[in-house]
Amino acid sequence: MTTEPSPGFNDATIAARGGWAPDFVTRPSAPPIYMTTAFDIEDLGQLEDITTGAQTGYIYTRDGNPNHEAFAADIAALEGAELGVVTASGMGAITALLMATLKAGDHVVAGRVLYGRTGQLLNHLAASFGIEVTFVDIADLTAVQTAIKSTTKLCIAESLSNPLVEVTDLPGLARVLGDVPLLVDNTFATPCLLKPITHGATYVWHSASKYLNGHGDVMLGVLVGPRLAMRKVRAMSSLYGLNSNPFESWLGSRGLRTLPLRMERVSKTAQSVANALSQHRVIERVYYPGLPTHLTFELAQRLLPHGCGGMLAFDLAGGRTAVDHFFRKLGETIPFSPTLADARTTLSYPAGTSHKFITAAERAAYGIGDGLVRLSIGLEDAGDLIRELQQALVQ
Numbered sequence: 001m002t003t004e005p006s007p008g009f010n011d012a013t014i015a016a017r018g019g020w021a022p023d024f025v026t027r028p029s030a031p032p033i034y035m036t037t038a039f040d041i042e043d044l045g046q047l048e049d050i051t052t053g054a055q056t057g058y059i060y061t062r063d064g065n066p067n068h069e070a071f072a073a074d075i076a077a078l079e080g081a082e083l084g085v086v087t088a089s090g091m092g093a094i095t096a097l098l099m100a101t102l103k104a105g106d107h108v109v110a111g112r113v114l115y116g117r118t119g120q121l122l123n124h125l126a127a128s129f130g131i132e133v134t135f136v137d138i139a140d141l142t143a144v145q146t147a148i149k150s151t152t153k154l155c156i157a158e159s160l161s162n163p164l165v166e167v168t169d170l171p172g173l174a175r176v177l178g179d180v181p182l183l184v185d186n187t188f189a190t191p192c193l194l195k196p197i198t199h200g201a202t203y204v205w206h207s208a209s210k211y212l213n214g215h216g217d218v219m220l221g222v223l224v225g226p227r228l229a230m231r232k233v234r235a236m237s238s239l240y241g242l243n244s245n246p247f248e249s250w251l252g253s254r255g256l257r258t259l260p261l262r263m264e265r266v267s268k269t270a271q272s273v274a275n276a277l278s279q280h281r282v283i284e285r286v287y288y289p290g291l292p293t294h295l296t297f298e299l300a301q302r303l304l305p306h307g308c309g310g311m312l313a314f315d316l317a318g319g320r321t322a323v324d325h326f327f328r329k330l331g332e333t334i335p336f337s338p339t340l341a342d343a344r345t346t347l348s349y350p351a352g353t354s355h356k357f358i359t360a361a362e363r364a365a366y367g368i369g370d371g372l373v374r375l376s377i378g379l380e381d382a383g384d385l386i387r388e389l390q391q392a393l394v395q
């Protein structure tokens with residue numbers, strides 16, 4: 001491509017065809033962003049070759065784009081999967097998989113304490129599309145086994161649960177599931193700490209808006225799994241218009257470069273914060289799988305030997321009023337923000353955000369009380385964080 005418009009063209013033609021860089025022989029050191037709706041095709045033979053896969057190429061960004069592919073391929077490599085699909089959000093990723101693998105009459109077994117919107121999506125599919133869903137305590141392997149039917153096509157679990165950070169016994173779960181494919185939400189753990197496919201999962205999905213990107217500035221999702229299934233998922237993602245845009249995929253790839261360092265760092269800091277909070281008199285209980293008092297401490301030792309990640313939760317004595325007071329005291333230093341895995345530490349209130357869409361009775365049954373606070377540990381200095389939290393806890 002040349003920057004020189006042909007001589008003699010009028011302003012409208014020069015302007016309409018503008019913006020191209022000259023041909024050059026060196027490669028950019030950072031990956032370019034392919035911010036384009038479509039790709040120009042040489043001739044009908046090339047169209048045929050790209051469509052059949054005989055030649056690598058792209059046609060239309062909803063169907064595929066180099067920035068999507070780069071990000072998805074890196075996550076597939078990290079998770080040990082054959083292929084990946086990148087979507088506009090984590091919810092887009094699970095939607096694409098459900099659309100690709102389920103039909104009316106099929107049955108799904110799902111953990112009863114999934115991310116709130118995952119449960120809501122499954123309830124919606126059950127109410128409107130004839131998919132049967134059984135919610136079970138995913139830690140109760142007998143209950144999982146009992147729930148399986150001849151029509152069961154999928155089991156859905158989280159590697160680390162939200163918000164109580166319980167570790168799922170993935171090897172045990174895969175064993176009782178037998179041939180039933182297992183989909184694992186690995187958003188909290190990331191492949192740096194836990195690789196569900198090595199423990200028997202079939203598919204892994206992420207809200208890449210979280211740790212994979214890690215800077216709190218994108219909406220992005222990704223799903224990885226076997227090649228054939230992922231091809232169907234790609235087709236569904238295109239059909240339902242779930243694809244991400246190139247810039248956000250590029251931001252995902254840029255964030256990914258520091259993922260191992262960030263996961264190591266947040267795991268260490270979260271452990272220190274959990275230890276410190278456990279000593280505090282106004283805190284009734286701390287939920288962090290690196291604490292010996294945590295329900296799944298032993299599983300964590302086995303499945304997460306390199307650290308338990310940056311998510312932790314705690315029950316504040318005094319319930320909702322105490323939480324409100326604590327949040328206001330922290331003000332802008334540790335903000336109340338309904339996301340997680342930002343570079344800075346953030347707080348969330350599960351009863352009013354991620355688990356707002358279930359009933360109060362269900363929340364109580366799942367251990368999500370009115371005094372429960374979730375902390376997403378960032379990259380700050382551990383000592384500074386502990387001091388700020390302790391100051392805000394003084395009543």
Ligand SMILES: Cc1ncc(COP(=O)(O)O)c(C=O)c1O
Binds near residue numbers: 208
């Ligand atoms: C554990 C978990 N899974 C999935 C999602 C959904 O991802 P997204 O918000 O990118 O659609 C979230 C969102 O917060 C989440 O926390």
